[in-house]
Each structure stands twice: as C-alpha cells, then as structure tokens.
Amino acid sequence: MSEVLTDIDKALTGKACYTCSFQLEDVVLLHYLLQRDSTIPVLFLETGYHFASTYAYRDQLTKDWKLNLQNLVAIQSVADQEAQFGILNQSEPAKCCQLRKVEPLFDALENYDVWFTGLRREQSPTRAKLEVFEQTTLKSGKQIAKVSPLAHWTWKQVWQYARENNLPILDLYEQGYTSIGCEPCTAKPATDDNLRSGRWGGKKLECGIHTFATE
Secondary structure, rough: OOHHHHHHHHHHOOEEEEEOOOOOOHHHHHHHHHHOOOOOOEEOOOOOOOOHHHHHHHHHHHHHHHHHHEEEOOOOHHHHHHHHHOOOHHHHHHHHHHHHHHHHHHHOOOOOOOEEEOOOHHHHHOOOOOOOOOEEEOOOOOOEEOOOOOOOOOHHHHHHHHHHHHOOOOOOHHHHHOOOOOOHHEEEOOOOOOOOOOOOOOOOOOOOOOOOOOO
16 A cells, blocks of 8 residues: 555656545545645535535544645536526536536646546446546646546455544445435445446446546
8 A cells, every 4th residue: 555655756746636525535545645745735526515424524624634625616606507507417417517526627627737536446337447647638738647546446445544544434434325426416326346336326427527438
C-alpha cells in the first residue's frame, strides 16, 4: 500500500485538486493525500440531492480534518431546474448528471493541472481498464493529468486500510449500500460482483464524469 504515496509524489508536479464524494475509497485516498498536501482543494459536487447522512459526514470530516473543501454547484438551483425541466433524475438522469455534476466539475478543473480521483477498477465493468495515470481533455482543449492511486485496490483492501487507520465511516455502509451518490439515484447493489449496480436503477453505471472505452 506504500506505493500509493509514491504515485501521489509522482503526480504532485502542478496545481492539484481532489474530487471527493466522501465514499469510503475517497476518504481512504484523502487520508493519503493529506499526508503530502494538507491544503489540497477537495472538490465536492454539491448537487442538492445527496443523502442527509452524506452532508453530515462531509461537514464533520471537513471540521475534524481541516479540509480545504470547495462545494461545486450547478448554475441552476434544484428548485429552478425542477421548475424548468421537472424531476430530471427520474425522466432524464443523464441530463441531470450533466447539469449538476459534469458541467460544474469540468469548469472547476480548468484551474488545475492534476486531478486526483478515488476510482478503482473493481467498482464496475465500466472501470475495468482504469489506469493509475491517465490524461483528461477539458472543454477548452487543455489536458490535465488524471490520477487514481487506488485503481488496483480491492474493496477488501479499502476496508482494511480504513479499519487499521481508524477512519470514520459513512453510516450508509452499515445499511448495505456499496456505492453512494445522490439519494434519488442510489439503491443497494443488485449484484455483489458490481458495487455500482444500485446506481440509477441499474440503467447506467456512470454519471458522465468518468468515461471509458468499455462503456
């Protein structure tokens, strides 16, 4: 597991940020990152639809770990979006993700050279070919490094690290959730071999931020 810090050191060659949904693997990687940069911007996609438990956990961890938290919000409020389009997470979940996740994040990423993520290959078939070091092209054409130091970790390793380091854990895992996003689009997994199978009613596995050749 020490190779994670080695990969982080290799990547910290420019202005870096970390996208964090406060799922367990994200918190594990955050614990690593803070050992190298205690002020790294932690970008949270504030969609307005998260579980109350997620918000409480985010706020407590931000306080306890003194995080440089930056909440990224969509141009429209939830109320305005629903007034214009209806409940998109039911009718057009891809559009909802585009408006509330993809666009705010990629606008923010224009300010950085390195983007850390807590992605892992084991999370779903769409991530099976994930590499630790990749490149992402932003809307402006700018390319930044996308770094996923836990790419080859198993779910068992994630839990082992969390327990060995006494990391606080989001209480939704105790209820059987294995992949946690916005509340309307998150259910318990439909199958044990696909941790993200409870997302979006099984209609899709990615919100659009992370795209792979296997999708």
